[in-house]
Amino acid sequence: MRLTPRKEEVEAVKALLEDPTFESADHMAKAVIKEVGEILQMRDWVALVHTWKDGSRGLNWAPFGNAAEAEAFAKKLSIGGTGRLVKLYAPGVMLANVDGKKGWKGYCFHLECGHAPFTHSSAGTSRGACQIPTCPCDKFRAS
Ligand SMILES: [Zn+2]
Ligand SMILES: [Zn+2]
Incomplete structure (x- = not known):
């Protein structure tokens, strides 16, 4: 599995490695593996x-x-x-379009959103607002 780590992937793993609240190396290792699994689901x-x-x-x-x-x-x-x-194709990307992917490059950085750009309206008065029914996002945030 040949891959070049991307900035947002490195950031996600680094956040876990620098988290002081893990009880043991085992807990941290499990969290890192789960995170990397999720990261790899975001790739084609x-x-x-x-x-x-x-x-x-x-x-x-x-x-x-x-x-x-x-x-x-x-x-x-x-x-x-x-x-x-x-x-x-990345199933994680497909899911993230619906479920949101908070803090992930390419997805909306609104704190409660995290949805794909195309879920945000480009029409009339609701321009920029996320169209996922439960989402309170009123404007797509690129970062
Ligand atoms: Zn949203
Ligand atoms: Zn949004």
Whole structure:
């Protein structure tokens, strides 16, 4: 899983590492792993979908950070058959559009919002306000 850490990902993990309220290293480690899991759900991945030489459904692998990584893996593998790459979209991004992602780059920084830009109205008197029914956000905040 080849990836370049992004600024907001580093910030999220750093906040946990610098949190003095953890009772033990175990608690902190668990929190970090959960956070990283959530972070990785915010990324798109590539899957390698394999077909055996006789045309039957083969073995599939994922996630890869990009097409080059998946192709390098396929070359090392040499089990025959053919492979193709499939893009996997981030479920976290999809959920964050609905549930919100507070303090996350690209999402609204309004304290109670955290929704995607497109949930904010561009029409008339409600211009800028978030359209998610339960959200009190009145204006999209970029940061
Ligand atoms: Zn909102
Ligand atoms: Zn908002």
